[in-house]
Amino acid sequence: MMTQGDGSRRGGTRLWRHRDFLLLWSGETVSHVGTMVGHLAVPLLAATVLGASPWEMGLLVAAERAGFLLVGLPVGALMDRVRRRPVMIAADVVRFGLFASVPVAWWFGVLTFEQLVAVVLLGGVATVFFDVGYQSVLPSVVGRAGLVEGNAKLESTRMAAEAAGPAMGGGLVQLLGAANTMLLDAVSYLVSAAFLTRMRSPETVPEPVPGQSVRADMAEGLRYVVGHRLLRPIVLCTGTANLFNGVLQAVAVLFLAGELGLTAGVVGLVLAAGTVGGVVGALTAGSWIGRFGQGRVLITALLVTGPVTLLLPLAGPGPGLVWFAAAYFAILYGGVVYNIAQVSFRQAICPDRLLGRMNASIRFLVWGTIPVGGLLGGALGELIGLRATLLVAAAGLAAAPVWLVTSPLRRMRDLPADVPL
Helix, strand or coil: CCCHHHHHHHCCCCHHHCHHHHHHHHHHHHHHHHHHHHHHHHHHHHHHHCCCCHHHHHHHHHHHHHHHHHHHHHHHHHHCCCCHHHHHHHHHHHHHHHHHHHHHHHHCCCCCHHHHHHHHHHHHHHHHHHHHHHHHHHHHHHCHHHHHHHHHHHHHHHHHHHHHHHHHHHHHHHHHCHHHHHHHHHHHHHHHHHHHHCCCCCCCCCCCCCCCCHHHHHHHHHHHHHHCCCHHHHHHHHHHHHHHHHHHHHHHHHHHHHHCCCCHHHHHHHHHHHHHHHHHHHHHHHHHHHHHCHHHHHHHHHHHHHHHHHHHHHCCCHHHHHHHHHHHHHHHHHHHHHHHHHHHHHHHHCCHHHHHHHHHHHHHHHHCHHHHHHHHHHHHHHHHCHHHHHHHHHHHHHHCCHHHHCCHHHHCCCCCCCCCC
């Protein structure tokens, strides 16, 4: 039986030979490729087939992330009381059923915008269970010493999926249609579940505090995050960035496909060109952290790349698309380097018994801003136009690291492993 200590010894630079990590990595990669195909197919289906307005596109973005606002905190408390891997497998099966219903409804001529919103919303709720479980199970698989390498590897293929997914999705939508393309997203969740069922790393279920309710567990996790002097500015920065990323998501596809008149394939290529930045960020984050320190990289990653996002509203047809791709490259490069640094840090410092609640509380706070941003982006798109809304999104993304610069993090080269509240 492999204990957490064994996982640590098998972590470090040896994760290429770590069977359970490779299974977790493979399942997450296949699932994310399908998810990214779906992320392009859903808005294209809504915009080009169902005739969605900017406000309705904002509703789709809001529905996708609303799960973290609706159930994030109780899910975190629950995931600290049960084995996480079986819950992740169940979440994958549920997502398969939900997203497979879209092409089935299309085949029978009964697909509606309301069904699409419901599928995205319920799929997002299932994703809450999977995401909290995935981030909480990683330390038990690779050990604390393997977290930076593990997160870097997972992030590298996640971003590769985000680079390949839109291009694949755009081509598949043109070839098969948006609704039929959703079937690939659904099948990817079954593949993910199959990989997870083969994992053998034991999970230790933390003993709950005697007599403590789920509500008290939720409050304890939230207090830990909000009261932590280093986690708090990270949450504020990430939440701000996600708010304005939600604004961007609400109008990006509509701007490219509608205002610029691009085909689905070209939209996919533009987004894929930008997401190469995320792949490069994942591949270089470890070296940046090793050279300059986790604390410095945490701040400078967003400070350096943030101003480049202001190129977004300059985009136009033809050669003008390079401005959108360059800004998108910068957003994802800086965001991935930042995320690898901050996620590894919070996984390392958090006590085992609080991992689920810590991850869920942070997801609740920072991903909960995305649906708000989606609604804001949809409303702004209607009121001031798509290009002006891109400017608002870019300005907000550039300003997000102010929370870090004004915090104790600005004085730290390396983030300590044990930080008092």
